[in-house]
Amino acid sequence: ITWITFLLGTLALVGTPFFSGxxxxxxxIEAAGAAHVWGASFAYYATLIGVFVTSLYSFRVYFLVFHGKERFDTSDHGHGHGHDAHGHDDHGHDDHGHGHHGGKPHESPWVVTLPLILLAIPSVLIGAWAVDPMLFGKFFNGVITVLPQHPAMHELHEEWHGWVAFGLHAFQTLPFWLVVAGAVIAWYCYLINPKVPAAIKSSLSGVNKVLENKYYVDWVNEQIIARGLRCLGRGLWQTGDRGIIDGFLINGSARVV
Incomplete structure (x- = not known):
């Protein structure tokens, strides 16, 4: 159940035709491509890159978790050793417990699998039902207003022929093949030839360092912005509160009096 629901969720997440996502x-993607405002072209190509990257990392997770090399101990050595030592002293009991650590994974109980099933169903079905009324119907009337100078959605509506035709047409579009490319590359790199990611990481160590440090956004925020604001706060406190208010206005006036 976990395997199939994870797969269905992955297919929906990457935007597989006929799935809700x-x-x-x-x-x-089509609205960005049809838009005529400044920056629309950048948004369009950025979403295409996002399609490929999403497919790559989503199928990477799927293949590593369910079809990759086993990362748990399947041997009976530790388990048997625990039983042999169990009759001799208390240390045998400790070994027995250690033998059970990292055992073979098993299906989760219903408190986990039931929500997975309930989430998987709409991830497969709800998109086909909701797309027409939500995008081109009256579902958002009075909530979302599209100005006349932004006709992208109106142009998409003119070419809308239903969810079936839309899904079938997707097999001919670039986003679909980017999804396929991401899935195939993930399959090859993490199942067929796992040495490829390590080689790429080694050859692009600078890029890898930037990515591992999340583009240094956290570092800039903490070391420059937050530290600068703390220094500013201390300066205002020392100069304004202690120097001007306490030192001059309060204590200074008291000394004058």
Missing amino acids: FYSKEHI
Whole structure:
């Protein structure tokens, strides 16, 4: 159950045709491509890159978790050793417990699998039902207003022929093949030839360092912005509060009196 629901969720997340995620993602991409405002072209190509990257990391997780090399101890050595030592002293009991550590994974109980099933169903079905009324119907009337100078959604509406035709047409579009490319590359790099990611990481160590440090956004925030604001706060406190208010206005006036 965990395997199939994870796979269905992955297919929806990457925007596979006829899955729920496909209808929203595809319309975002097409709306960006049809828009005439400044920056729309950048947004369009950025979403295409996002399609590929999303497929790559989503299928990477799927293949590593469910089809990759086993990372748990499947041997019976530790378990048997625990039983042999159990009759001799208390240390045998400790070894027995150690033998059970990292055992073979098993299916989760219903408190986990039931929510997975309930989440998987709409991830497959709800998109086909909701796309027409939500995007081109009256579902958001009075909530979302599209100005006349932004006709992208109106142009998409003119070419809308239903969710089936839209899904079938997607197999001919670039986003679909970017999804396929991401899945195939993830399959090759993490199942067929796992040495490829290590080689790429080694050859692009600078890029890898930037990515591992999350573009240094946290460092800039903590070391420059936050530290600068703390220094500013201390300066205002020392100069304004202690120097001017306490030292001059309060204590200074008291000394004069």
